[in-house]
Amino acid sequence: MRLSPAITELIQALRLLPGVGPKSAQRMAFQILERQREGGLRLAAALTEAVEKVGHCEVCRTLTEDAVCGICAQPKRRDSGLLCIVETPADVLAIEQTGYYQGCYFVLMGHLSPLDGIGPDDIGLDILAKRLREEPVQEVILATNPTVEGEATAHFIADLAHRQRIATSRIAHGVPVGGELEYVDQATLGHAFSGRKVIDMN
Amino acid sequence: MRLSPAITELIQALRLLPGVGPKSAQRMAFQILERQREGGLRLAAALTEAVEKVGHCEVCRTLTEDAVCGICAQPKRRDSGLLCIVETPADVLAIEQTGYYQGCYFVLMGHLSPLDGIGPDDIGLDILAKRLREEPVQEVILATNPTVEGEATAHFIADLAHRQRIATSRIAHGVPVGGELEYVDQATLGHAFSGRKVIDMN
Ligand SMILES: [Zn+2]
Ligand SMILES: [Zn+2]
Numbered sequence: 012m013r014l015s016p017a018i019t020e021l022i023q024a025l026r027l028l029p030g031v032g033p034k035s036a037q038r039m040a041f042q043i044l045e046r047q048r049e050g051g052l053r054l055a056a057a058l059t060e061a062v063e064k065v066g067h068c069e070v071c072r073t074l075t076e077d078a079v080c081g082i083c084a085q086p087k088r089r090d091s092g093l094l095c096i097v098e099t100p101a102d103v104l105a106i107e108q109t110g111y112y113q114g115c116y117f118v119l120m121g122h123l124s125p126l127d128g129i130g131p132d133d134i135g136l137d138i139l140a141k142r143l144r145e146e147p148v149q150e151v152i153l154a155t156n157p158t159v160e161g162e163a164t165a166h167f168i169a170d171l172a173h174r175q176r177i178a179t180s181r182i183a184h185g186v187p188v189g190g191e192l193e194y195v196d197q198a199t200l201g202h203a204f205s206g207r208k209v210i211d212m213n
Numbered sequence: 214m215r216l217s218p219a220i221t222e223l224i225q226a227l228r229l230l231p232g233v234g235p236k237s238a239q240r241m242a243f244q245i246l247e248r249q250r251e252g253g254l255r256l257a258a259a260l261t262e263a264v265e266k267v268g269h270c271e272v273c274r275t276l277t278e279d280a281v282c283g284i285c286a287q288p289k290r291r292d293s294g295l296l297c298i299v300e301t302p303a304d305v306l307a308i309e310q311t312g313y314y315q316g317c318y319f320v321l322m323g324h325l326s327p328l329d330g331i332g333p334d335d336i337g338l339d340i341l342a343k344r345l346r347e348e349p350v351q352e353v354i355l356a357t358n359p360t361v362e363g364e365a366t367a368h369f370i371a372d373l374a375h376r377q378r379i380a381t382s383r384i385a386h387g388v389p390v391g392g393e394l395e396y397v398d399q400a401t402l403g404h405a406f407s408g409r410k411v412i413d414m415n
Contacts, residue, residue, distance in 0.1 A: 014306070015267070015277040015278050015282070017262050017263045017267050017278045018267060018276060018277075018278075020259045020262070020263070021262075021263040023259075024252070024255050024256040024258075024259035024260075025230075025256065025259075027249060028241045028244075028245075028256075029241055029244050030237060030241075035232060037303065037306070038232070038303070039230045039232075040263070041276070041302055041303050042230075042231050043230075043260070043263070043264070044263060044267050045302075045322065047229060050226070050229035051260045051263070052260065052264055053226050053229070054226040054227065054230075054256075054257075054260055055256075055257040055258075055260035055264075056226075057222045057225075057227075058223065058226075058245070059257045060219050060222070060223075061220060061222070061242070061245070062245070062246070062250045062253045062254055062257075065219050065220060065246050074220060074243070074247070075217040075220075076220075077217060080217070081215055100243055100247075101239065101240070101243050104216070120247065
């Protein structure tokens, strides 16, 4: 059976979403058409609105429809002197959800990847360098991913910061809290050993 | 962190899709905004087009944007004299994918459910009764789901067909081909026993 063209196109467009295979796309399309037509129109409107309006914060580069995002707009965040460097807006969200960090962010929207032709300017390091020169940043916290590219990117940014005599730190990597050693991957376990801390017995 | 309103609304609208939890909705929204903006607009257009144009086939009630669906439009299907009753358009698709059945369908878009106020007319049984009276149907094949409601619906339709002296059959339920007894649920195993067939030794 050939489904009618409008249904076929809807299923194919749904497959563009991450994690949606042919079966789920079909289930989604039928559910929308059978009993969520208003929801379907709401999603269409939300997609159009977001794609047309959402751009990047001119201070930290995260996704927002405002010129300056909700975090950069808070004076107490800017005054903290802390600048955390992450690869994606999702990383910002994950860190914010801990409630632990109260400084600012800079979102690279990627990482250095010379083989893919992604150099410093492509991830906004020209903007970051200017910010480090002009703003009273006291500490740069490197929270790029613990991958080869993330580490190389962190190293490159540490260099930038050192040239401005700004202190830099790298977030700790190791065994997740509550995780069992047995199920932790080798690289993480390696990080956990090389980053081990002396226990102060005093 | 409060995400900006347009991103928040996109995440909430994506959660209307079946099987999409808060984490996947967030991942989908960020992926669209970071590197699939054209895909996002394509999905918005497909949703609008499908919701506005797709209705029900006037012969079999399945979802289609044409007055009569691609199956009902085939004379050799209509001439087969076979009419298979299913609950949803997805069931039609599943049966079509076997390539085994070459007759027509009638899609209930649900099943009888007196407790939810869903009676015969709500699942198109008035239209079906008319079709059984007026068309030369030779066999009604009941392929509703093997649930309490599906069985009750099949029973009700078998009655309708018998009043027109039309032969009826129920598709077989039992252990899936390739399935292991050990992993089959009790109800299916019960069906498999009660529907057992004599092995002809000749
Ligand atoms: Zn910002
Ligand atoms: Zn039809």
